[in-house]
Amino acid sequence: MPSDATALALRGLRKRFGKTQAVDGIDLDIPAGSFYGMLGPNGAGKTTTLSIATGLLTPDAGQVFVHGVDLWQHPEQAKPMLGVLPDGLRTFDRLTGGELISYAGVLRGLDPEVVRSRRDDLLAALDLGTAAGTLVADFSAGMAKKVGLACALVHAPKVLVLDEPFEAVDPVSGAAIRSILQAFVNSGGTVVMSSHVMALVERLCDRVAIVGAGRILAEGALNDVRGAGDLEARFVQLVGDVGEQRDLWWLRQS
Amino acid sequence: MRHQFRRDWWRLLFVAAGAIWSVSVIPSLLVASHVLSTRPYDVKEDALVAVGTVIALAWVVVPLLATGVDDSLDPVRFAPWGIAPRRLMPGLIVAAFTTVPAIFFGMLAGVMAATWRGESHGGWVLAVAFVGAALSLATWVASARLATLWATRLLATRASKAVLGGLAIAVVALIAVTAAAVRSDGLESFLAGEVATALDALARTPWAAGFAAPSAVALGQPWGAVWRLVIVAAWFLALVAAWRSAVEHSLVNPVSRGGGTLRTQDGILAAMERKLPGWRATATTRVVLARSVRSWRIDPRYVSQVVGAVAMPTIMGGIAVAALGSRGPWLFALPIFLAVTIGWGRHNDLAYDASAVWLDIVSDVRGADVMRGRLLATAGWAAPAVVTMCVAAAALTGRWAVLPAVTLAALGALGVGLGIAAVSSVLLPYRVPAPGESPFGAETGTIGASLGAQVASSLATGVAVPIVVSPLLAAFVWGGVWWLVAAVAGAACGVGGAWGGTRAAGALYERRQGRLIGMFS
Ligand SMILES: Nc1ncnc2c1ncn2[C@@H]1O[C@H](COP(=O)(O)OP(=O)(O)OP(=O)(O)O)[C@@H](O)[C@H]1O
Numbered sequence: 001m002p003s004d005a006t007a008l009a010l011r012g013l014r015k016r017f018g019k020t021q022a023v024d025g026i027d028l029d030i031p032a033g034s035f036y037g038m039l040g041p042n043g044a045g046k047t048t049t050l051s052i053a054t055g056l057l058t059p060d061a062g063q064v065f066v067h068g069v070d071l072w073q074h075p076e077q078a079k080p081m082l083g084v085l086p087d088g089l090r091t092f093d094r095l096t097g098g099e100l101i102s103y104a105g106v107l108r109g110l111d112p113e114v115v116r117s118r119r120d121d122l123l124a125a126l127d128l129g130t131a132a133g134t135l136v137a138d139f140s141a142g143m144a145k146k147v148g149l150a151c152a153l154v155h156a157p158k159v160l161v162l163d164e165p166f167e168a169v170d171p172v173s174g175a176a177i178r179s180i181l182q183a184f185v186n187s188g189g190t191v192v193m194s195s196h197v198m199a200l201v202e203r204l205c206d207r208v209a210i211v212g213a214g215r216i217l218a219e220g221a222l223n224d225v226r227g228a229g230d231l232e233a234r235f236v237q238l239v240g241d242v243g244e245q246r247d248l249w250w251l252r253q254s
Numbered sequence: 255m256r257h258q259f260r261r262d263w264w265r266l267l268f269v270a271a272g273a274i275w276s277v278s279v280i281p282s283l284l285v286a287s288h289v290l291s292t293r294p295y296d297v298k299e300d301a302l303v304a305v306g307t308v309i310a311l312a313w314v315v316v317p318l319l320a321t322g323v324d325d326s327l328d329p330v331r332f333a334p335w336g337i338a339p340r341r342l343m344p345g346l347i348v349a350a351f352t353t354v355p356a357i358f359f360g361m362l363a364g365v366m367a368a369t370w371r372g373e374s375h376g377g378w379v380l381a382v383a384f385v386g387a388a389l390s391l392a393t394w395v396a397s398a399r400l401a402t403l404w405a406t407r408l409l410a411t412r413a414s415k416a417v418l419g420g421l422a423i424a425v426v427a428l429i430a431v432t433a434a435a436v437r438s439d440g441l442e443s444f445l446a447g448e449v450a451t452a453l454d455a456l457a458r459t460p461w462a463a464g465f466a467a468p469s470a471v472a473l474g475q476p477w478g479a480v481w482r483l484v485i486v487a488a489w490f491l492a493l494v495a496a497w498r499s500a501v502e503h504s505l506v507n508p509v510s511r512g513g514g515t516l517r518t519q520d521g522i523l524a525a526m527e528r529k530l531p532g533w534r535a536t537a538t539t540r541v542v543l544a545r546s547v548r549s550w551r552i553d554p555r556y557v558s559q560v561v562g563a564v565a566m567p568t569i570m571g572g573i574a575v576a577a578l579g580s581r582g583p584w585l586f587a588l589p590i591f592l593a594v595t596i597g598w599g600r601h602n603d604l605a606y607d608a609s610a611v612w613l614d615i616v617s618d619v620r621g622a623d624v625m626r627g628r629l630l631a632t633a634g635w636a637a638p639a640v641v642t643m644c645v646a647a648a649a650l651t652g653r654w655a656v657l658p659a660v661t662l663a664a665l666g667a668l669g670v671g672l673g674i675a676a677v678s679s680v681l682l683p684y685r686v687p688a689p690g691e692s693p694f695g696a697e698t699g700t701i702g703a704s705l706g707a708q709v710a711s712s713l714a715t716g717v718a719v720p721i722v723v724s725p726l727l728a729a730f731v732w733g734g735v736w737w738l739v740a741a742v743a744g745a746a747c748g749v750g751g752a753w754g755g756t757r758a759a760g761a762l763y764e765r766r767q768g769r770l771i772g773m774f775s
Pocket residue numbers: 017018020021022040041042043044045046047048049772
C-alpha cells in the first residue's frame with residue numbers, strides 16, 4: 001500500500017469502452033506537495049484516468065489511493081480529501097453561480113455560515129461577480145470552468161484533481177487561477193491537472209507524465225522528462241508527429 | 255435512417271410492431287368505411303368531419319403530452335452547422351412526412367376518402383375526396399411540428415405559467431359547459447343540437463373542410479368543393495410559413511437557456527436555514543430538494559412533465575364526466591389514477607440530472623438522501639394535485655364523508671409509485687433530453703432502454719398499487735370498518751413505499767455511482 005506521503009497513487013488502472021482500450025495499465029505515484037501535469041494527445045485517456053481517480057468511473061481493474069486510503073474501498077475517507085473539476089460534464093444549470101458553490105459546500109458538510117463566507121471569497125477571487133446571480137445555464141464556457149473550480153476548492157481539500165482547468169479561461173482569470181493554485185501547492189497541497197498547453201505546464205508544474213494510448217510514456221520531474229530540449233519537442237518525440245505532413249495547397253490565399 | 259436502425263435494433267422492432275398494429279387495425283377501418291359508404295352523404299359528411307376534427311386535435315395535443323417520441327426533426331440540432339432555414343425546410347418537410355405516424359395516418363386518410371365511393375358524380379367525388387384527405391394530412395403533420403416548436407419556445411419564457419394556466423382554465427370551462435349542456439338537455443338533444451351545429455361550422459373551417467368538400471360535389475355544387483379545398487391548402491401554406499419562421503427563430507435563439515434571469519437570493523443557503531417544526535432532513539436532502547424544486551419551477555424539461563402528468567387524467571376525467579354526466583363513486587378512481595400516473599411517470603427521474611450528478615458523486619453523498627430530496631420535490635406539486643382531485647371528486651359526488659379515506663389511499667398510491675420510480679430510476683435509467691435541450695426530444699438509441707424501464711416499472715406499479723387501493727374498494731362495497739382500514743393502509747403504504755423505495759434506491763445509487771454518468775449520457 002502506498003504511503004501517506006503519496007497524495008495520489010494509481011495502480012494498474014484499466015478501462016475499456018467497447019473496442020477502445022481507453023486506459024491500458026496506468027501506474028502513477030503523485031507525491032504530496034507536487035504540482036503535477038498530465039499531458040497527452042487527444043483521446044490519450046487523460047479524462048478517463050482522472051475520472052477513475054476521482055470516483056466518477058468504475059475501472060475494469062486497478063486501485064486508486066488518496067494519501068494511502070483506497071478510494072473505491074473507503075470513499076467516505078478518501079473523497080473528502082479530493083477537490084474535483086471534471087471536463088465535459090454538465091452542472092445543475094438552474095442554480096446560479098453562487099448557489100452552485102453553496103450547494104457544493106453544503107454537500108461537503110460545511111456549516112451554512114462557513115459556506116456563505118467561502119462562497120463570497122471564491123466569487124471575488126475568481127472574478128465571478130456577475131456570475132453570482134446568473135443561472136449556470138446562461139454562463140459562458142470560461143465562467144462555467146471558473147465556477148467548477150470554485151466548487152472544487154470550497155471544502156479546502158488536500159488534493160486537487162483538475163481536468164483542463166485553463167481551457168476557455170481568459171488571461172486575467174488564468175493568472176488569478178495560477179496564483180491560487182501555486183499558493184495552494186506552496187502551503188502543502190497537491191494539484192494534478194491535465195492540459196494541452198505546454199508553456200503553462202512548463203511554467204507551473206514540477207512533475208509531469210506524458211500519456212499516450214492509455215499508457216504512461218514518460219514520467220518524473222519536469223527537468224528529467226524534458227531533458228535538454230523543451231517539453232514540446234519531447235512530447236512530439238514520444239507520441240509521434242502527425243502521420244503525414246500533407247500540403248494543404250488549396251488553403252493558400254496567393 | 256439506416257444507420258439509426260443499425261445502431262439500435264430495438265427501434266426497428268418498435269417500428270415493426272407499430273406497422274403490424276397499424277396493419278391489423280386497417281381491416282376494422284375498412285369495415286367501418288364500408289358500412290359508412292352505404293349511408294347517405296350527409297351522414298358520411300358528419301362522421302368524417304367529426305373524425306377529421308378529432309385527428310387534427312390529436313396531432314396537436316399528443317406530440318405535446320407524449321414528449322420525447324422523436325427528435326430527429328428538432329431543428330435546434332442543426333443550429334451548430336449554421337444551415338440556412340431555406341435549405342433546411344425541404345429536408346424537414348420530407349422527414350416529417352416519412353415518420354410512422356404520418357404514414358399510418360396517410361393510410362387512414364385514404365380510407366376516409368374512399369368512404370365517398372358510390373355517390374353520384376362518383377369519379378369527381380372520389381377525386382375531390384382524395385385531394386381533400388391529402389391536404390388534411392399535410393395540415394396535421396405541419397401543425398404537429400409547429401405545436402412542438404412553439405411549445406418549446408413558450409416553456410422557455412416566463413409567461414409560460416400564465417399561458418398554461420389560461421389554457422387549463424379554458425379546457426376546464428369547455429368541459430364544464432359541455433357537461434352542463436348534456437345534463438340539462440340530455441345526450442340525444444345535445445348531439446342533435448350543439449354537436450350538429452358545431453360539425454356544420456367545422457365543415458367550413460380548414461380543420462375539416464377537406465372531408466366535407468366531397469359532399470358539395472355530390473350535391474352538385476363544384477364551387478363549394480373548390481373553396482373548401484382552397485382554404486385547406488391555404489391553411490397548410492400558412493402552417494408551413496409559421497413552421498419555417500419558428501425554425502428560423504429556434505436556430506437563432508437556442509431555447510431553454512436561463513433567459514438572463516438574475517437572482518440575488520441564495521436559494522441553497524435559504525433552504526439550509528429554513529426551520530419547519532418536525533422537519534429533520536439531512537443537509538443533502540435539503541439542498542437536493544431545493545435544487546429539484548427550482549428545476550420543477552423553471553426547467554422546461556420539468557415544466558412540460560407537470561403539464562403532461564396533470565393534463566391527461568384531468569382531461570380524460572373531464573370528458574368522462576361530461577359524456578356520462580354521472581356522479582357515481584367511480585369518480586374517486588380519478589385521483590388514484592392521477593397518483594399512479596405521476597408516480598409511474600417518474601420512473602426515469604434521476605436521469606434528468608444527467609452528468610451533473612458528478613458533483614454529488616465526488617462529494618460522497620448518501621444515495622438515499624439524494625433520492626429523498628428528489629422525491630420530496632416531486633411530492634411538493636404532486637400531493638396538492640392529488641388532494642385537489644380528491645376534493646373535486648368529493649364535491650361532484652357530494653360524498654364528503656369518504657374524503658379522508660380516499661385522500662389517504664390516493665396519497666398512498668402516490669408514495670408507493672414514487673418509491674418504485676426511485677428504484678427504477680437508478681436501476682434502469684435511460685437518456686433524456688439533457689439540461690438546456692428541447693423538452694420534446696428523445697435521443698435516438700434510447701427506445702430499447704426506455705422500453706425495458708417502462709415495462710419493468712409498469713409491472714412493479716401494477717403489482718403494488720392494487721395492494722394499497724384494494725381496501726378502499728372493499729370500503730366502497732362493504733363500508734364500515736373498511737374505511738378505517740383503507741385510510742390506515744393508504745397512509746402506511748405511502749410513507750413506507752416512499753421511505754423504503756428511496757432507501758433501496760439509495761443503496762443501489764451508492765453501488766452504481768461509478769457507472770451512473772455513463773448511463774445518463
Ligand atoms: N464514455 C465513453 N464511451 C466510449 N468511448 C469513450 C468514452 N469515454 C472515452 N472514450 C474513448 O476513450 C479514449 C480516451 O478518451 P479520454 O476522454 O480519456 O481522452 P483525453 O486524453 O481526455 O482526450 P482530450 O485531450 O481530447 O480531452 C478515446 O478514444 C475516447 O474515444
